[in-house]
Amino acid sequence: MKSLIKLKPAFLLVFLSLYASISLSADISTGEKKASLCVSCHGAKGVSSNSQWPNLAGQQPTYLIAQLKAFKNGSRKNSTMQGMVASLSDDDFVNLAAYYASLELGSAGGDPALIEKGKEKFTMCAGCHGSDAKGRGNFPALAGQHPKYIATQLDNFKTGKREGGPMAALSSNLSSPEITALSAYLGSLK
Ligand code: HEC
Numbered sequence: 001m002k003s004l005i006k007l008k009p010a011f012l013l014v015f016l017s018l019y020a021s022i023s024l025s026a027d028i029s030t031g032e033k034k035a036s037l038c039v040s041c042h043g044a045k046g047v048s049s050n051s052q053w054p055n056l057a058g059q060q061p062t063y064l065i066a067q068l069k070a071f072k073n074g075s076r077k078n079s080t081m082q083g084m085v086a087s088l089s090d091d092d093f094v095n096l097a098a099y100y101a102s103l104e105l106g107s108a109g110g111d112p113a114l115i116e117k118g119k120e121k122f123t124m125c126a127g128c129h130g131s132d133a134k135g136r137g138n139f140p141a142l143a144g145q146h147p148k149y150i151a152t153q154l155d156n157f158k159t160g161k162r163e164g165g166p167m168a169a170l171s172s173n174l175s176s177p178e179i180t181a182l183s184a185y186l187g188s189l190k
């Protein structure tokens, strides 16, 4: 420790930030154990059987961590999830996110009659969510998600119940039939 004290402050900062990132390094198997708290709703492999509960399998880890933090600090409101994360730490979030991101994306399916319409409309979303709708970084994967969950979130962005950066303005331009079609298309993807 004595030699550390002699280091220039800039070096010390680098050292400390490296240490912080190491202590937050992701551990999939620890995340899998923690996920025993989540399976009753989000499913055994992160694919849920109830359309109110989003699939988490194959989701972008950066996005998952951001959402878990948002539930914890109350900027995203849902009483069930706010209760779930209350006693979890940032380390838990990182491990849970690594675990869910490592699983295979699900496919919820969607109404075939609506899929074509939704596919056309999705061109305006692909710039952020990816042309395959698998997301990246802070942009969530939407492929294979439950259509009902997607439609609810789009409504929540529209009414301001959920804050979502660019999604507030984007969803305000979507009609109810467009939301239904987009949700069917996204749910049908694998
Ligand atoms: C009792 C049911 C229940 C349990 C248990 C539960 N969740 Fe959830 N979870 C929900 C619901 C409902 C939502 C949708 C909230 C909304 O509409 O905003 C959700 C949403 C989420 C989201 C946001 C997903 C997205 O695509 O934005 C994440 C991440 C999440 N849950 C992770 C977890 C984790 C990790 C656990 C375990 C520690 C867990 N959940 C336990 C019901 C549950």
Ligand code: HEC
Binding pocket: 054, 066, 121, 122, 124, 125, 126, 127, 128, 129, 138, 139, 140, 141, 142, 150, 153, 154, 163, 164, 165, 166, 167, 170, 174, 182
């Ligand atoms: C400019 C970039 C951008 C565009 C374009 C965009 N999104 Fe998003 N979208 C985001 C971001 C960022 C989030 C995460 C918001 C948050 O942090 O809660 C998001 C979140 C979402 C969610 C919530 C997912 C979940 O798991 O809860 C849905 C659904 C969604 N977008 C659908 C769409 C659709 C449909 C379109 C096209 C009509 C679209 N987005 C266009 C950036 C974008």
